Amino acid sequence: MARSVTTRQKVIATIAAWTVGLIIFFPILYTIITSFKTEPEAIAGFSLIPSGTFENYITVQTQRDxxxxxxxxxxxxxxxxxxxxxxxxxxxxxxxxxxxxxxxxxxxxxxxxxxxxxxxxxxxxxxxxxxxxxxxxxxxxxxxxxxxxxxxxxxxxxxxxxxxxxxxxxxxxxxxxxxxxxxxxxxxxxxxxxxxxxxxxxxxxxxxxxxxxxxxxxxxxxxLTAFIASFSSPQGLFWAKLSAASTMAIAPILILGWFSQKQLVRGLTFGAVK
Amino acid sequence: MATQNTKTLARLMMAPSVLLLLVWMVVPLAMTLWFSFQNYNLLDPSNVGFAGTFNYEFFYTDPAFFQSIWNTLVLVLGVLFITVTGGIAIGLLLDQPMFGQGIVRILVISPFFVMPPVAALVWKNMIMHPGYGVFADIARFFGLQPIDWFAQYPLFSIIIIVAWQWLPFATLILLTALQSLDSEQKEAAEMDGANFFNRFIYLVMPHLARSITVVVLIQTIFLLGVYAEILVTTNGGPGYASTNIAFLIYRTALLGYDVGGASAGGIIAVILANIVAFFLMRAVGKNLDR
Known part of the structure; x- marks a missing residue:
């Protein structure tokens, strides 16, 4: 039998957990957002609303293959x-x-x-x-x-x-x-x-x-690991392009990872925790 | 019903894995050991020969050596402290009933799947940059002087990045362990009047002990070899302020072309890793017997 939980407790836990979750996820979220900004926008200070350009994705492909x-x-x-x-x-x-x-x-x-x-x-x-x-x-x-x-x-x-x-x-x-x-x-x-x-x-x-x-x-x-590491010496404006390259580098594996939570625990602890 | 035939077959099936791993373990390590007693610099091919313990002395007397050992310790212990305490706290939080638990779980574990160069560059440029980073934006919002993280606190900055990458791992494993805690035990403790603090100390912590050991040991193995995060952020500097033992060996080998010196460092790294491995093997081995 489950313990009785008041709605109030549940709401508090929800708020706390979502806050922690969003803080931890923030660097990834911000990278995705920045990848849709223009370069001047990317360094113009904190903003969660990009202008929605796809230019960076195109540039990363045309300039850096x-x-x-x-x-x-x-x-x-x-x-x-x-x-x-x-x-x-x-x-x-x-x-x-x-x-x-x-x-x-x-x-x-x-x-x-x-x-x-x-x-x-x-x-x-x-x-x-x-x-x-x-x-x-x-x-x-x-x-x-x-x-x-x-x-x-x-x-x-x-x-x-x-x-x-x-x-x-x-x-x-x-x-x-x-x-x-x-x-x-x-x-x-x-x-x-x-x-x-x-x-x-x-x-x-x-x-x-x-x-x-x-x-x-x-x-x-x-x-991609070596490709991204080559971005460590920046030339000119590159925040948004770095974000676009990073987003593309992590997106496929992030999605695969979401589906493999259970296996992850088991595989990385060599079966010691299931 | 294990006949001689099936035994032979089993051996044959295992042979490829065993032989490959044997070669992979013995050959490079033997070469490292051999090089560590040789004078061998790629830039000076004339000076080749037996060096005795010179390379070890060279490595040992290098001031960078002790600093890098110290940095390695600070890095490993710092990350372990943040991830284990954070992992327990977040694990306890996520174990509560709530709305959208599955999504929060996905948010929390995501950093683990971010490749190290991306994690390091995103933190360096978008979060911790003294001019354009989010931390600087926050500091200016409160009227404070933004901090130049990688110049002022290079090692601490790297600890934060690496801890961010490993926090999901610790959380996921500790959460899995928490969820396997018998809820009837929790209820019984509650009925007997144990408050949250007492339940945590006498019920939850003993239950988590083994998982924490596993988290600590496995993370230590990976944390001893932190490399890409240092390469793309501080490159080991300023000076040797954020050089760990792995990075020092890389520097000696591929930037200093000193094969002998780097090999001596490599052997030292093996010894360090072996000390940790010894304890990990015992923890995992015990589990096999169950």
Whole structure:
């Protein structure tokens, strides 16, 4: 039975929560608003009402070729995620369904690789990339992103797969299902939601990764993180254009993120909080 | 029913992940360790050879080293303090019945999905800029002198930006934990006359303890490596005022071309991260046993 709540309490909580929410969201909101202002408007002092120009979006594309880093971000984040899934699904599957005494140790060890600070291996990775001609290449950065997110992908898949009851396999076998039928009709439908959630979270993480993507690229393979970082030395009026570029860079992932709240908690705590 | 066959199959299925991660962990780290004992500067190819512990001494005696360690600590602890206390407070607030809870939740978690360069540049230019930022507008509205955040309080400014990015994470996880608190326990405590403060200390906090540990440890892993936020705002300055250990290593390696020195710094960073990792592994490992 729920506790009785007076309307007054509810109204107070509503006002307080909306105030906090809007303050936290404000920098994002203000960026979106500013992207529809003209440059003189953008520096003319605080205002929440833009003149509604789309000029900045057009300028960012014509002057800075926005589509290129955007496509790089899409290719890199989706590519590295699919690659990581191809490698991780069989491994996580094996650990979830045929665990041995060492499974737990292997999982913990995999997690520990995620804790190696990126800067510690910056020098060797940079030199290796230089020697193999992988600097500023999509292939190089895809490999990098796959490797750094692989432990999280394995862990997430493992926690999802572990929830699939093993008895259901036995039941389907008793009913005379062959291995192929077992995979297609029993396992796949149960595994797909977990794989989809893992994919979603990993695309978000790869899209926002800002160490390797900035350091290992210059122009050709530069994703949005590197593209936006290049705005850090301003030339002339650029507030509104920066806002337009930023809005476009975060919008797709913001919307994906809203749909993945639950998976986020689970994925980033390695299943420790659900 | 684990036959020898299925065992072999399981090993084969795990092999790609295990081998890749093994190579990924061992090879670069071994190279860093090797370089850290070498004289190796990309600008001076003639001076190559065994350096003993020179690189470590060089890094250790550099005044920037201790400042960057200190800055790293202040950054990590500052962000942890803001996000954990803020996360508990906002989590408690969002756990109340209200109108439009789903939308407020979306507003609160949004900063987490903003890529670090965007977060840093938006805060630097639109919020904290001494001339055109919103903070300056507010200061002028009250007749105060606007603050030049990144010149006067560079490290604090970065702490604010990073805390803004991580507050949603802490809030989301603590809120999830709060919602799993048995409402009958809360009611029982209320019936027994426990006021809000007592319920918080004796019921809510013990329930949250494990989630807080997880938040602290996971954030620490990421916060030790804060990089893009510093790069696009202060570039580590003024002087070394906002240089953390990650940024110092980057500076030594790619701006100073000192491979040996940067590698020694990298090994130090690994040791620091390992101390944290040790505790995180224990916390997560315990959970696996359940």
């Amino acid at each position: 926005y589509i290129k880093p955007f496509m790089n971000s899409v290719v890199l984040s989706v590519g590295s995620t699919i690659l990581a899934l191809i490698i991780a699904v069989p491994g996580a599957w094996a650990m979830a369904f045929s665990p041995t005494k060492r499974t737990k140790d292997i999982l913990m060890w995999m997690l520990s690789t995620k804790m190696m600070p990126a800067v510690a291996v910056l020098v060797p990775i940079y030199l290796m990339f230089r020697d193999f001609g992988l600097l500023d290449s999509r292939i190089g950065l895809t490999i990098m992103l796959t490797l750094i997110n692989l432990p999280i992908v394995i862990w997430m898949l493992y926690t999802y797969f572990r929830e699939i009851p093993g008895e259901i396999l036995e039941a389907s076998r008793m009913d005379g299902a062959g291995l192929w039928q077992e995979i297609v009709y029993v396992l796949t439908p149960m595994a797909v939601p977990g794989i989809a959630s893992t994919m979603l979270l990993n695309i978000i993480l790869a899209w926002n990764e800002s160490f390797w993507s900035i350091r290992l690229t210059t122009v050709e393979a530069a994703p």
